[in-house]
Amino acid sequence: MKARVRARPAPAPKVGFVSLGCPKALVDSEHILTRLRAEGYDISPTYADADLVVVNTCGFIDSAVDESLDAIGEALHENGKVIVTGCLGAKGSVVKDAHPSVLAVTGPHATEEVMDVVHQHLPKPHDPFTDLVPAQGIKLTPKHYAYLKISEGCNHRCTFCIIPSMRGDLVSRPVGDVLQEAEHLARAGVKELLVISQDTSAYGVDVKYRTGFWKGRPVKTRMTEMVRAMSDLGVWVRLHYVYPYPHVDEVIPLMAEGKLLPYLDVPFQHASPRILKLMKRPASAENNLARIRAWREVCPDLTIRSTFIAGFPGETEAEFEELLAFLEEAELDRVGCFAYSPVEGAAANELPDPVPDEVRQERRERFMQTQEKISTRRLARKVGKEIAVLVDEVDGNRAKARSAADAPEIDGIVYVDNARWLKAGEFTQVRVTRSDEHDLFAEALNT
Numbered sequence: 001m002k003a004r005v006r007a008r009p010a011p012a013p014k015v016g017f018v019s020l021g022c023p024k025a026l027v028d029s030e031h032i033l034t035r036l037r038a039e040g041y042d043i044s045p046t047y048a049d050a051d052l053v054v055v056n057t058c059g060f061i062d063s064a065v066d067e068s069l070d071a072i073g074e075a076l077h078e079n080g081k082v083i084v085t086g087c088l089g090a091k092g093s094v095v096k097d098a099h100p101s102v103l104a105v106t107g108p109h110a111t112e113e114v115m116d117v118v119h120q121h122l123p124k125p126h127d128p129f130t131d132l133v134p135a136q137g138i139k140l141t142p143k144h145y146a147y148l149k150i151s152e153g154c155n156h157r158c159t160f161c162i163i164p165s166m167r168g169d170l171v172s173r174p175v176g177d178v179l180q181e182a183e184h185l186a187r188a189g190v191k192e193l194l195v196i197s198q199d200t201s202a203y204g205v206d207v208k209y210r211t212g213f214w215k216g217r218p219v220k221t222r223m224t225e226m227v228r229a230m231s232d233l234g235v236w237v238r239l240h241y242v243y244p245y246p247h248v249d250e251v252i253p254l255m256a257e258g259k260l261l262p263y264l265d266v267p268f269q270h271a272s273p274r275i276l277k278l279m280k281r282p283a284s285a286e287n288n289l290a291r292i293r294a295w296r297e298v299c300p301d302l303t304i305r306s307t308f309i310a311g312f313p314g315e316t317e318a319e320f321e322e323l324l325a326f327l328e329e330a331e332l333d334r335v336g337c338f339a340y341s342p343v344e345g346a347a348a349n350e351l352p353d354p355v356p357d358e359v360r361q362e363r364r365e366r367f368m369q370t371q372e373k374i375s376t377r378r379l380a381r382k383v384g385k386e387i388a389v390l391v392d393e394v395d396g397n398r399a400k401a402r403s404a405a406d407a408p409e410i411d412g413i414v415y416v417d418n419a420r421w422l423k424a425g426e427f428t429q430v431r432v433t434r435s436d437e438h439d440l441f442a443e444a445l446n447t
Contacts, residue, residue: 012042013122016050016079018071019140021058023196023240024167025086026140027149029056031111032085034137039115039124047078051122052103054114057095059088059166061341069098076101081121085114090166091345108167109152144390144425145192145236145408146185150178150226154198155205158269159280159348160309160340163198172204175212175221175229182230191390191425192236194407195227201243224250231259236390238407240265244291256299261404263303264295271326272319275312278351292330303405305334310367311360312340313351320363324370333378334411335371339364372437379412379435386431386445389414391422401430403440412439419444 015036019029032054033043044050053075057068068088072095075082082102084095090107104117118124139146153168154161182193197203204210204221211218219229224247230237231254238261242248248264255262268288270276296302310320327335339360342349355363389401392408399419406412416422416430422444430442 012040013051013124014042014044014049015118015122016044016047016053016075018053018055018075020056020068020071021060021064021086023147023194024149024198025056025058025108027147027196028086028109028111030137030139031109032056032114033140035111035115036118041118041122041124047075050079052081052083052118053079054083054085054118057084057086057088059086059091059094060163061343063341064088065091065094069095072099072102083114083117083121085110087163087166141408142392142425143189144392145194146190147194147196148178148182148185149173149196150200150203151197151206155202156199157280157347159278159351160312160343160346162343162345165345167198170199170202170206172206172221175204175219175226176214178226179214179219179229182233186233186235189425190235191427192238193230193233194238194240195230196240198241199243200239200241201245201248223247224254227251227260228254236261236404238263238265240407242266244268244288249291249294252295252298252302255302262299262301263305263404263407265305265407268306269309270312271323272315275315275319278314279309279312279348289326289329292332301404303333304330305336305407305411306332307336307338308367309338309340310363311355313348313355314353315340315355315363320366324367327367327370327374331374331378332371333375333405334407335375336410337364337367337371376435376437379437379440382432382440383435384432386429387414387442388427389416389430389442391416391419391424391426391428393424394419394422396420399444401428401442414440414442416442416444418446421446 019026055072055075058064065088072082072084076099083104084102085106087108088095089105095105103121106113151170151172153170154164155170201223203223207221209220209222212221214229219225227237242264244266254260269279269281387403389403391399391401393400397420399416399422401414401416403414422428429445431445432440432442434441
């Protein structure tokens with residue numbers, strides 16, 4: 001009797017992936033990768049092994065456009081079959097003019113459109129192994145932290161920004177879906193959830209804060225109620241892109257109680273009322289210094305990170321000095337500053353009195369020098385204290401970790417000695433031994 005020879009299954013088609021841009025774009029990439037794996041595609045780490053390549057682009061400022069076009073060109077040169085998605089895809093014919101041979105171009109948060117093109121050029125396997133995809137989906141971050149996007153788009157029309165033209169108006173995700181995803185991530189071992197959107201404070205405005213349901217109980221589609229429910233998951237919850245609306249005051253007591261990380265990422269952008277008006281910034285009339293003082297009275301451990309623009313069109317030396325004075329008074333913990341850069345399609349390009357490039361760069365440097373002194377002072381206050389950290393990686397007897405004050409990639413690092421016994425993705429207590437202008441240095445406390 002002849003033995004039956006079982007035919008080997010055909011190898012799964014492979015898709016290469018390049019992800020550029022901000023955390024919101026990263027989440028879009030994760031959604032596409034999750035669909036690809038759910039349908040049985042393999043993800044190739046190299047151009048050579050991929051049957052085609054997807055490039056998720058950024059198009060916010062000129063340098064990001066250049067980086068995206070270069071990445072597309074590299075993928076075309078190395079592979080030849082390229083699908084382009086993301087914010088650059090929303091900027092008309094920019095991609096096609098530069099690279100006419102791409103297979104297709106879509107805008108941001110376009111998972112269905114990307115999958116349609118993949119199916120057209122690389123038919124999906126006959127039997128997708130959906131059981132191989134975990135409930136939390138495919139993530140591009142380390143296993144112990146994840147970005148959780150709660151909405152798309154933005155209702156504001158800041159004059160320096162073109163995000164609404166690329167990503168549209170605010171569309172909030174159903175609160176039940178957000179909390180379900182958060183629960184899946186926590187069950188999968190994620191220790192820190194980074195809540196992101198274009199305007200986290202506005203979550204639910206578009207649906208008039210309608211009531212949703214999670215685990216059979218009603219929850220309003222609103223930032224405060226959402227993060228209060230999220231705090232029950234027993235993980236760090238960090239809030240990003242929070243505009244200083246009055247209802248933000250409601251989450252500060254939750255931070256003081258230890259239910260949320262005492263951390264707010266608030267993009268103030270400037271301090272001069274006239275410049276804020278030219279920027280069309282929401283809440284520009286608010287007394288932000290008074291708000292900051294009130295927040296710190298309720299939660300003394302609060303870390304505030306922000307971003308600013310130096311050299312905005314029409315900014316005078318006196319108005320820039322006003323910004324520096326605000327910085328000294330506010331004593332923000334973590335700050336980034338950009339020299340104003342004209343973005344194609346932004347309304348600010350039409351404003352009178354543009355600031356010369358060399359002045360913009362010089363003001364940014366002065367700004368960062370001022371902030372460096374502030375950061376050094378604030379970090380020095382932590383020397384000698386015991387703090388909780390989340391370990392990101394361990395190399396020999398030293399670990400890189402982050403405290404409640406440190407978001408990944410953008411903030412500081414806690415360098416921990418005596419760390420041989422630590423593991424990435426776990427919490428531990430450390431004692432801070434010294435500091436510099438950006439980071440802390442500590443000793444692990446054996447438990």
